[in-house]
Amino acid sequence: MAYSSDLEARIARKVTKAIVEFNLIEDGDRVMVGLSGGKDSWALIQILDVLQKRAPIRFSIVAVNIDSGYEGYEHHKLTEKCAERGWELHVEHTTIGETIEDVLDDSATPCSLCARLRRGALYRLADTVRATKIALGHHADDFIETLLLNVFFQGSIKAMPARLVSDNGKHVVIRPLAYVLEAEARQYAKASNLPIIGCCCPACGDLSLQRQRMKKLIAQLEVEHPEIKSSILRALGNVQTRHLLTKPEAKARLADVQYLTEVR
Numbered sequence: 001m002a003y004s005s006d007l008e009a010r011i012a013r014k015v016t017k018a019i020v021e022f023n024l025i026e027d028g029d030r031v032m033v034g035l036s037g038g039k040d041s042w043a044l045i046q047i048l049d050v051l052q053k054r055a056p057i058r059f060s061i062v063a064v065n066i067d068s069g070y071e072g073y074e075h076h077k078l079t080e081k082c083a084e085r086g087w088e089l090h091v092e093h094t095t096i097g098e099t100i101e102d103v104l105d106d107s108a109t110p111c112s113l114c115a116r117l118r119r120g121a122l123y124r125l126a127d128t129v130r131a132t133k134i135a136l137g138h139h140a141d142d143f144i145e146t147l148l149l150n151v152f153f154q155g156s157i158k159a160m161p162a163r164l165v166s167d168n169g170k171h172v173v174i175r176p177l178a179y180v181l182e183a184e185a186r187q188y189a190k191a192s193n194l195p196i197i198g199c200c201c202p203a204c205g206d207l208s209l210q211r212q213r214m215k216k217l218i219a220q221l222e223v224e225h226p227e228i229k230s231s232i233l234r235a236l237g238n239v240q241t242r243h244l245l246t247k248p249e250a251k252a253r254l255a256d257v258q259y260l261t262e263v264r
Helices: 006-022 040-051 075-085 096-103 111-129 140-154 180-192 212-222 228-233 246-264
Strands: 030-034 059-067 090-092 134-137 161-163 172-174
Touching: 006 040, 006 180, 030 040, 030 111, 040 180, 059 075, 075 090, 090 111, 111 134, 134 180, 140 180, 140 212, 140 228, 180 212, 212 228
Parallel strands: 030 059, 030 134, 059 090, 134 172
Antiparallel strands: 161 172
16 A cells, blocks of 8 residues: 655654654554644644554554633534544543633743643543553654753753653553654645644744744754754764763663663
8 A cells, every 4th residue: 555645655654663663552552642633643643544554563543632621722623524534533621721821820831831731631531542552743843842942941951752651650652753843744734634723822823932932943053954953853862971961870870761761
């Protein structure tokens, strides 16, 4: 069975690479895709659907949408498109947007708090739909931007893992788009005729947010250094602990983490 386009073939190769290298999907898994309606989550469920038909293992897919409760959110478009494609979908209506407005400080940005609340909702729904893996649509640009945000503003060298086990050990979060660029995800979702909808959060797309500043910085650097994203992404898997300002005991802990990651 041929891929529908060169773009789909390229994304399939990158997602397959991530699945194999980080052991993201195993035989018999029920993969719950966090479907927000944005380009990234649409690209994720579309490529997993394609790979499901080709994979040497068997796994099922179920989409879950967390409606934050913002007025104007077009969740009906998700329902209609998933029904058209034959994708199982569960929609969870919440008051996350209202909660954020009540507890957030005026000087803070809502994105991190929203992400934590939505993650909690996803964990609860994973039990409801009997999911063994929770797939999120974070792409390569997200990994890169998160690294820079932590370096510039949090004083730490970390990004996000392709596979993460929750603190209580009950849930496994996977990010199959780890090697897929944001531009590729956007193009693929559009080419796949999927209805991209916004979350309707008032802060969404605010260029004053730190992550938007990282996007702009990388775009500026990319003009002179077209391979800069690839270089930063490789750096995330090429950590030279001997050349960091870590204390001996911290180096030992980091070495243990790297070893466990390699043998997983």
